[in-house]
Every structure is written in structure tokens, then in C-alpha cells.
Amino acid sequence: MSKIGFIGLGIMGSPMAGHLVRAGHDVTGFDLSEDSLARLRAAAGNVAGSVAEAVGGAEIIATMLPADPQVEAVVLGENGVLDNAGPGALLIDFSSITPQTSRRVAREGAAKGLRVLDAPVSGGERGAVDAVLSIMVGGSQEDFDAAVPIFETVGKTYRLVGPAGAGQYVKAANQLVVGGTYALVAEAIVLMEAAGVNAAAGLEVLAGGLAAGRILDLKREAMLARDFQPGFRIDLHHKDMGIVLEAARGAEVAIPMGALVAQLIASARAQGHGGLDHSALLKVAENLSGRNS
Missing domain, CATH: 1.10.1040.10 (N-(1-d-carboxylethyl)-l-norvaline Dehydrogenase; domain 2)
Known part of the structure; x- marks a missing residue:
């Protein structure tokens, strides 16, 4: 089981984080919505007061954010994921963003010693709740293999489709x-x-x-x-x-x-x-x- 920091607990992220908790992972989540944090707490997950707190010490970091600006702020911004993740941590970005931003995240993540996958999903809220999401992944085969336990917990179909940005x-x-x-x-x-x-x-x-x-x-x-x-x-x-x-x-x-x-x-x-x-x-x-x- 892994120590996971999960950023973005909205319509999709909240049930995904809940599935990871129930699978036995140690999940600490962060979101700007107090209701979202309350849902994770009710699911027996841990809640953090900041991105830094959620990410610190995590082996795996998952992000599920609305668009490029939020990913750039949370991952690349000051005191964000890259500033606080430990070397060797695996960042799985489930957000749907531009391939260019995913490639930038992968490039700058690698410079900080992180492994990075872009892994946008399809299936909507129902698919997230039922853990049957389809996950399209960009990155290396080695990093994809390491992420399979996460993918199989929240999804039904998951495939490596190419290098960084390919998932997008x-x-x-x-x-x-x-x-x-x-x-x-x-x-x-x-x-x-x-x-x-x-x-x-x-x-x-x-x-x-x-x-x-x-x-x-x-x-x-x-x-x-x-x-x-x-x-x-x-x-x-x-x-x-x-x-x-x-x-x-x-x-x-x-x-x-x-x-x-x-x-x-x-x-x-x-x-x-x-x-x-x-x-x-x-x-x-x-x-x-x-x-x-």
C-alpha cells in the first residue's frame, strides 16, 4: 500500500480518493472546498491544510484539477507539488489539460527528480463513483507499471498510449x-x-x-x-x-x-x-x- 497525496477532491477526485482509501492506501487530500475535505474525512482519509502538507512524504501524488491554470499553480507554482515532493515520487495528473502543459510538467518534474504521468480519464461522475473510469496514460512504461495499482483501483480500462502528453x-x-x-x-x-x-x-x-x-x-x-x-x-x-x-x-x-x-x-x-x-x-x-x- 502506498502513501498518497491527492490534490483536487471535486466531482471526480472525491470518489477516486475514496476508492484509494478503501483499497488500503494512506491517502491525504487537499482541496479548497471544506465540503470536499469533509467527504474525504468521512471516508477515513486524512485531510491537509495545504498542497505542501498533502504532498510531503507521499510516494504517489495524484492531481485531479479543472484546467491548465490550476495545474500550473498547484504543480509548478510556488510552494506547489514540485517544491514539496520528495525525489522519486510518482506524480499522476488525472486532469484534462493541453498536451503542452503535460509535457512541461513532465519536463520540470524530471528536473526535480520526480516521475510523471499524464493520465486523463473518461467516464464522468458515474464512472468515478463506480471505479470504472477509462484512463489514457502518457509517460514511460516503467512509470506506468508502477501506477497500475492506482489505475486498477479507480478505473476499468487503462492503457499507456505514448510518451508525455500522449494521454492528453x-x-x-x-x-x-x-x-x-x-x-x-x-x-x-x-x-x-x-x-x-x-x-x-x-x-x-x-x-x-x-x-x-x-x-x-x-x-x-x-x-x-x-x-x-x-x-x-x-x-x-x-x-x-x-x-x-x-x-x-x-x-x-x-x-x-x-x-x-x-x-x-x-x-x-x-x-x-x-x-x-x-x-x-x-x-x-x-x-x-x-x-x-
Whole structure:
């Protein structure tokens, strides 16, 4: 069992840290939210008053933070992870950020004697709670092997996909597919309902055919009920689509469908839906057809 410092105990990080505690690891967490710290304490984890306190003496450091600025501040900033982690510690960054920032973290971490993996996840809150996340990892094979006990505790599928930053490219591809799928399911619902079709029965049929997928399995009932309680907020998917577009530009590839999905998600945010689940793309599809729910 390992001594783990866990930074970022939000919608995803909180259940992940809880799973590590229950697996027998010695977990000390830090977050700016007192409610998040209280949840970790209730799960029998330890709470810290600062990043430095959480990281000091940790063999493994896990971060699950919203975006690049938070990762830069927590990991690279003054009195952050790199200033306080011991030589040889393994830093696993579960955040979804740009490949460039992940590469910088890996480079500066190595200069301080740390081992670093970028390990963004997919599966949303439900996947974190059920410990079935899909984890896409960038880094060395040796460091990946060392992290497997952590990955198998919080996830179901975990693969090393390349060197530092590679995990973020795969996560960008994931968000591209997820966003596009939500947009199409939303349009399918609008089409069926406008035509007077039993949309619930229609989606059930779709879920049993070639259109089947996790989004139809997990989200169709909530979408039909217009229940957009956030498992993954529009605001965060909007941030991720910015990463997708930047990654495509860096790789010099054209993603016309991705650009359209990014605009639909931006529209959802502009309409005031940023705090809703990304399945709220249904509201955008309805607005475009003048069929507000």
C-alpha cells in the first residue's frame, strides 16, 4: 500500500480518493472546498491544510484539477507539488489539460527528480463513483507499471498510449467523440419528438442496433426527462473542446465536425447552460428548431 497525496477532491477526485482509501492506501487530500475535505474525512482519509502538507512524504501524488491554470499553480507554482515532493515520487495528473502543459510538467518534474504521468480519464461522475473510469496514460512504461495499482483501483480500462502528453491527445479525441455523440443523440430526440414518435421506444431500439453506445445506455432516460444534473458540466466540455481544436492545429489536421461540435457546446454555454451536464446539448438542438422544452 502506498502513501498518497491527492490534490483536487471535486466531482471526480472525491470518489477516486475514496476508492484509494478503501483499497488500503494512506491517502491525504487537499482541496479548497471544506465540503470536499469533509467527504474525504468521512471516508477515513486524512485531510491537509495545504498542497505542501498533502504532498510531503507521499510516494504517489495524484492531481485531479479543472484546467491548465490550476495545474500550473498547484504543480509548478510556488510552494506547489514540485517544491514539496520528495525525489522519486510518482506524480499522476488525472486532469484534462493541453498536451503542452503535460509535457512541461513532465519536463520540470524530471528536473526535480520526480516521475510523471499524464493520465486523463473518461467516464464522468458515474464512472468515478463506480471505479470504472477509462484512463489514457502518457509517460514511460516503467512509470506506468508502477501506477497500475492506482489505475486498477479507480478505473476499468487503462492503457499507456505514448510518451508525455500522449494521454492528453487521446483525451482530446475522446471529448471530440463524446461531444459529437451527444449532439447527434440530441438531434435524434428532437426529430422523433417533433414527428410524434415515441422517443423513449425509439432510443431503446437505437441502443440495440449499430447506433448503440455508452451515452445511449447511460443518458437516454435523463435526456428524455430533461434531467441535466451535472456529471460533467458544459463549462468543462467547452474547455476541453478548446484543447481539441488546439491539438488539431498543432497536429496540422482538419476536424470540421469537431469545429461544429465546439460551436454547439459554446452555444450551450452562451445560453447560460454552462453548469448543466453536457447532455444539455439537447437544449441547443431544441432552440435551433424552435422547440424549447
